[in-house]
Amino acid sequence: MVNLRAEGAGLPTHEVVYRQVRDMILFGELEPGQPVTIQGLVEGLGAGMTPVREALRRLIAEGALVFQGNRRITVPVLDAAAVEELTLARVALEPQLARRAALRCDDAAVALLTATDTRLDAAIAKGDVRGYLVENHQFHAELNAVAGAPILTDLVEGLWLRFGPSLRVVCGQFGTRNLPDQHKAILAALARRDPEGAAAAMQADVAQGMTQIAAGLS
Amino acid sequence: MVNLRAEGAGLPTHEVVYRQVRDMILFGELEPGQPVTIQGLVEGLGAGMTPVREALRRLIAEGALVFQGNRRITVPVLDAAAVEELTLARVALEPQLARRAALRCDDAAVALLTATDTRLDAAIAKGDVRGYLVENHQFHAELNAVAGAPILTDLVEGLWLRFGPSLRVVCGQFGTRNLPDQHKAILAALARRDPEGAAAAMQADVAQGMTQIAAGLS
DNA sequence: CAGGAAATAATTTGATCATATTCTGCGCCT
């Protein structure tokens, strides 16, 4: 197995494992309902038990994985009620972050976000689902960083972890056509430092994305 | 050292440790800025390293503790910006839960909440700070349970963990006088199944509480 | 000679691992 330290210079193993599993949840091959075993990760990643255990405990706390009472851990399966809750929370929080980002952003930030959005468009054009997921997440992560609100950003990141696998399933079903992209409107609002415009555009983006997920759960 | 299993029949050790430390954060003697060591808890609770590690990793993920870059874990110290973020998040989420609770509640739920609020009043009258903290948290936890929205409840619980220690400091400074208590208004709205009234009362309760915390941070 | 700063030694703490133990689920036998 590949050396874990290769990509995490100086980071503790449990942190590296956390990021690997997190990426598997957001962009990788972990599907809703799929069981996740500790030993499987120990063997698959070549790490010890303790770091894997800590990473999983953290992901469970964030809602990215669920602890099934008996000693079984799985990727969460969203039902309609869960999607509704997630929509409510995202609509409540993410426009606020967009608002703050508009207040605090500078030209460099707009340029960075524009570049990310360009890569996102390229991924869509190529039909590259994983690329879309990565760049879409990157776009929102960068925007949240501009907002400079660490607690709200943490909360929103947790929400993304919860619907990540389901979003991926939806993209697998529908391809990269018809994907939500209010990013142009968000970028325009940021460029003219318009907080309310950015908030409105973000709300539209969130609503569109969550509608897709709701439509996708059989 | 006392037997950990005494109060946690059948629960895994890491779960028991998690609850103990969580209660120490919400109601106990852990102050903002105070360092929390793994070995200290291992010796203090009589548990092994792995369960303690897992419990701490979980609390860090929830924001109840912060990882200080180097390998140090402390109770978070809130600044004005953090209080502002927490206020925003609470105002966005908790009234929603109150609204749902009003829609779903029955007479038994109202009776349960009324009983808790009565104990809360008794604690205030006695000047019992810890009792106030416990019953106040209990009141909101019961209300959230009635709302039947597990994801939103999780998010809000995490927020409470973040401001718990600071709230306790404020109570220590000002005593139990002048404490926020819109609970009567909330209960009245629940009793008449009035979602908007419950949401408004909850918003007032949250705003009042967070204002106290903001005033208390030196 | 005194004070302070830098370097070093010692102790404390965190991270990881190998291993033992316990519990769950499943197949088998009665």
Added chain:
DNA sequence: AGGCGCAGAATATGATCAAATTATTTCCTG
């Protein structure tokens, strides 16, 4: 069909290793 082992996975422990902080010592400077 129901109870009984058996396999496998999760939980928990203690030991070991590495890093960091703290205390101490030493050397240089005023």
